[in-house]
Amino acid sequence: MPTIRLSPWQLAVAAAIFIVAVSNGSLFAALLGGLDVHSIAGTGFLATLLLLMVLVLVTIFLTIGFGWLLKAVVGLFLVVSAILAYFCNELGIVFDQDMLANIAETVRDNNIAEATELASAPLLLHVLFFGVLPALLLGFVQLQKRNLGRELGVRALVLTAGFVLLAGITLPNYRYITYFGRENSSLEVKATPIYPLISMVKLIRDHLRPERSFQVIDAAAFQRHTLKRKSIGIMVVGETARADHFSMGGYAVKTNPRLENIPGVIFADADSCGTSTLFSVPCMFSMRGRDTYEPDEASSESNVLDILTAAGVKTVWIDNNSSCKNVCNRIENSNLRDEPDEAAALYSDMGYFDEILLQKIEPYLDTDGPDVLIVLHTLGSHGPAYSRRYPAEFGIFKPYCQQASPTDCTTEEVVNAYDNTIAYTDYLLSQLIEKLRTKADAVDTFLFYVSDHGESLGEGGIYLHGLPYAIAPYAQKDVPFIFWASDSFYEDRFATPKFIALADGKHLSHDNISHTLLGIYDVSASSYLQSLDALSSAMDPNRSRRIASANSNK
Numbered sequence: 001m002p003t004i005r006l007s008p009w010q011l012a013v014a015a016a017i018f019i020v021a022v023s024n025g026s027l028f029a030a031l032l033g034g035l036d037v038h039s040i041a042g043t044g045f046l047a048t049l050l051l052l053m054v055l056v057l058v059t060i061f062l063t064i065g066f067g068w069l070l071k072a073v074v075g076l077f078l079v080v081s082a083i084l085a086y087f088c089n090e091l092g093i094v095f096d097q098d099m100l101a102n103i104a105e106t107v108r109d110n111n112i113a114e115a116t117e118l119a120s121a122p123l124l125l126h127v128l129f130f131g132v133l134p135a136l137l138l139g140f141v142q143l144q145k146r147n148l149g150r151e152l153g154v155r156a157l158v159l160t161a162g163f164v165l166l167a168g169i170t171l172p173n174y175r176y177i178t179y180f181g182r183e184n185s186s187l188e189v190k191a192t193p194i195y196p197l198i199s200m201v202k203l204i205r206d207h208l209r210p211e212r213s214f215q216v217i218d219a220a221a222f223q224r225h226t227l228k229r230k231s232i233g234i235m236v237v238g239e240t241a242r243a244d245h246f247s248m249g250g251y252a253v254k255t256n257p258r259l260e261n262i263p264g265v266i267f268a269d270a271d272s273c274g275t276s277t278l279f280s281v282p283c284m285f286s287m288r289g290r291d292t293y294e295p296d297e298a299s300s301e302s303n304v305l306d307i308l309t310a311a312g313v314k315t316v317w318i319d320n321n322s323s324c325k326n327v328c329n330r331i332e333n334s335n336l337r338d339e340p341d342e343a344a345a346l347y348s349d350m351g352y353f354d355e356i357l358l359q360k361i362e363p364y365l366d367t368d369g370p371d372v373l374i375v376l377h378t379l380g381s382h383g384p385a386y387s388r389r390y391p392a393e394f395g396i397f398k399p400y401c402q403q404a405s406p407t408d409c410t411t412e413e414v415v416n417a418y419d420n421t422i423a424y425t426d427y428l429l430s431q432l433i434e435k436l437r438t439k440a441d442a443v444d445t446f447l448f449y450v451s452d453h454g455e456s457l458g459e460g461g462i463y464l465h466g467l468p469y470a471i472a473p474y475a476q477k478d479v480p481f482i483f484w485a486s487d488s489f490y491e492d493r494f495a496t497p498k499f500i501a502l503a504d505g506k507h508l509s510h511d512n513i514s515h516t517l518l519g520i521y522d523v524s525a526s527s528y529l530q531s532l533d534a535l536s537s538a539m540d541p542n543r544s545r546r547i548a549s550a551n552s553n554k
Ligand SMILES: [Zn+2]
Pocket: 239, 240, 276, 277, 278, 452, 453
């Protein structure tokens, strides 16, 4: 019988390359469709991705596989990858946590009927050629033996060389790789067997983690009812708006022509809690500050909307974005994406323009009944196709980028498209204030706007958002904080000396939102901190400055 003599690292590398090469047909097809592979950056991205996938497998093989166990692990990966690749490439199956949990259940139930239904001739042939036969070849491999110390040294050297090579390819193409990677994150599900492997690790991790029971905070919260009139407030959750592109804050381009002319509109800039919607939105409504915010813990305890509701305020969440990220689960809520009317004038290919929200708030502006807080989750300046966020007549700063990718436009065009989204937000907020103003004779009204995070517009070669907080540029973390209230709102509240006007120039953060809302509705709650209420004279300026300095790395 002929034998092939290989070092363990040679077997690991050869098997990893084989698995990645034969398992990712649909990933390669999708990438080649969207990548400029003739450019150095496009080739760099492809090389980075392939090398990364190979390295993950090599690392697994060389970490757990010694002697016969290495062959067993490689053989198992060959067969399982061939099965996964067939379902992923031929049937478009995504092996996420839900799918793996389903499979585990089928196995646990010993559901042979379901398993045999899936076993088709093409599947068996595919697994035979790409999994079983290559695994049988391992029988002809004779692994070189070294003493353990030497063997560990060789393995460490191989892995180090691999990661140095990865860094060498990645760093020169950093700009394109981060952009393309973020834009195509939906392709990750095709990375076989890496994505199923990550799903499996997550599934096991979630399974081992003890179920957290929901913690009700401030169930006994109540409104003191010291205010004379009913209050109706609109809290607008902005999307991807950065403070330094608001002319109210000093930006040279007139992006706020309307708000600037409305008396009493207050602008401040604030530090965001995170650099992504998923992290920031729940944090904005959490009673925790950024210092103690932890997504899992916060999602299983009351947020400020729950506390306001418990206290007697009618709260409603209307979403024109992806979702409320579980913030609105226990209050009245709707998502405009659920049943889109594609014939509607305000509908475009990417969903509704935010203006649609002007119609959706009408049912909640009744001047009778309990206090009301309407939360509007806007699509705002969501990239990268900024020009699709506003109707054509709002494309006032020209020329603006109309490509799906900002890397296909000049910086000026990208910034113009982005500034148009800010001007459109300016229009939306001014119209909301107009609506509230018509009710101001009968009720106290206010508008509160804070964006979830900022955006990089190509500075230093960085686009979009979502970088780890510690290294994210300030553009991704510095968000606008806008407040307007009716005269009656101030009259009603300034009768008690604890309130002061939210002054321009105060440096704020997402930490202030929840406490400011509780203060506005005069809620008695143990989690309320007056030192974080942006409308309170007791607001601790040192604390907000401390947060500001901890967060700033301009
Ligand atoms: Zn966002």
